[in-house]
Amino acid sequence: MSIAGFLDDSIAVAENEFRLFRRNRSAILISLVVLPFFFTASLGAGRGGAGTTYYPTANIPIAWVDNDNSLASIRLWHSLATSHDFRNLIEGYTEQGALAELGTKRIYAVIVVPKGFQNDLENGYQARLILYTDDSEPGVSDQIQATLTTYTQNFDPNVDVQPYLSQLQRQSVAGVGIVTKGAIFAGFNVGLTTVLAIVQIFAGFYEIAGGMSREREDGTYARLLVSPIPIGSIMLGKTLFDVLLSVIRTFTVLAISVYGYGARPNTDILTLLSLSLIIALVTMGIGFVVAALKVGQRAVVIIEFFLILFLFAFSGLIIDSNLLVGASQVISYSLPFTYAFDALKRTILLGRPLLSLTFDLEYMIGSIVATYGLAFVLLHFSRERLIK
């Protein structure tokens, strides 16, 4: 074939693609509107875009422990507390008490002013400020440290109101150095939390929504419907099988993470398995809801893609939920997967007992009940729509 002929064919194919695309309203909507606009606009606004000034650490609860009780430490507290960046500094903790609260989500960092802080500054030494962070929230920790640095680098104990210096104005003078402390996680521990959740979501959703859709298209769902089996049994049967797959998946991910990448989860297998299955069940519930909407197998793949993208965007995988503001944070906090990721981090990384994460568990179990309930009602009432 000549080059011209080859190009002609290619152009013909491209034209055909364009024709198909033009006739496919959902493809137009997804690729040209939803993807570029929705995610950029919502996450942009969520991080203080659209003309507003964004202070990522402003509302994050941070414990302030002043062991020096000096004029310098009070001035530092004042300069932080009156800034836009640290509006939620909580006083009254002892150092030990504050550290015990780390990882509970009640506080995300502890700033400790050690004894001798003022003395060091007066004697021309670099004074130390100790920052403990919740390392299961790496994004939040980094942000707190970076913001705190802008206030401490040029701290002058003799000035009542500290000037806020921009990046360019900063001078390198002896001031307050930050000593950061936190748990050190084995290489793949953080990865394990993410992989475990994503694997269950990816697989569970497709197995349920895709499987139901295939059954509907093949006519086997109608075969079940003309038999005496109730819809609840169909749902349960599919769930049980998928739970079995989820257990296998959990152990596979765990084995690869531990033996292949050196992950050392700070929790027991039962906790890990329970959380993994809770995530799988929430996903399956959503899968059943989607299946009840009479979507085809191709649509299931598209929805799955969006679901994953949505979760990456809003469940704290790309940007920590705590750093989001406004509607984006509301979306994030309404997603059960946000709590699932959170629970995974708190157990795998920090070793917190599963039952201490009461709200996370309640929210996730509530989501399972809600999605399964909704799916059941939809499947029951859309019975005839689901027949080929």
Next chain:
Amino acid sequence: MPEHAIVTEALTKNFGHFTAVDGLNVRVAKGELFGLLGPNGAGKTTTVRMLCTLIEPTRGTANIVGYDIREQAAEVRRQIGVVSEGVSLYKDLSIEENLKLLSTLYEIPRPKAEVRIRELMDMFAFREKATRLVGALSSGWAKKAMICAALLHNPQVLFLDEVTSGLDPQSAIGLQDFTRKQCEQGVTVIWTTHYMGEPEKICDRVGIMFAGRLVQVGTPDELKHSVSELSVVEVETPGLSGGQLEKLKSRLKEMRQVYRVKYADPKLEVSCERTDTLAEEVASTLLEVGARIRAINTKDPTLEEAFIALTGGEEEIDRFLESADRKE
């Protein structure tokens, strides 16, 4: 025990503004082989789906062996077997595996199920193919597999929806014989088809459905003779051109209502509103358009011709099919 296996009362199904089945009233006796005859889109499958509890009627109701399809759907499902285009077996399972699954759903005790599965396998000569995946079976065998599945739990009522479609003539005849035997054993069968010849051969009674309505019910003979206003002539006229055929149609239409003109060289069939002079009229018109006539006979109408007359003629059916296609 109820006298009738199936009783429908004003059974109606609307899809939006479209009425697929309109006030269906029919009674089917136990052990009867009842045919539902009609073109595609006439409402046969929708009727079957309502009776199988797959879809809910908009109005009216039906009883299957004494159980109400609305109130006792689960019980109805235990009493029926269904073979329909949209109701399939798992293609990735063997026929045996499919039957085992269904035996569990129908709560047949395992030993009993095993005996029944063997029985069905023998009945349909499935033994060698028992472990073959359903997806790998030919359409004839796949259909047999579906019938096995429908019969597994010894249903009292069997719905066979367009069951011979896609089958070779030999398999279709075999299936018809088998169905008759089932009826002799007391199973009530609803046989829906758009093949006009089938119900005439096997059904005890036939209901003619058209545009969602049950136009007429009776034995095939009753239906043929119910159209007292129908005359049919058969002419042997070789080499009739399209133009000649069109002229013939228009001339005849000027004289009376024509239900159908069918030509397959050399045989021409004309069915019209009743007249004693149809043969003469057709003969003279054929001669007028320059056709040759070898033989001409009047004949008794077939069920197909009765169907066409009862539903308002071939053109009316064509119009209906076009509108049904548009709706799809």
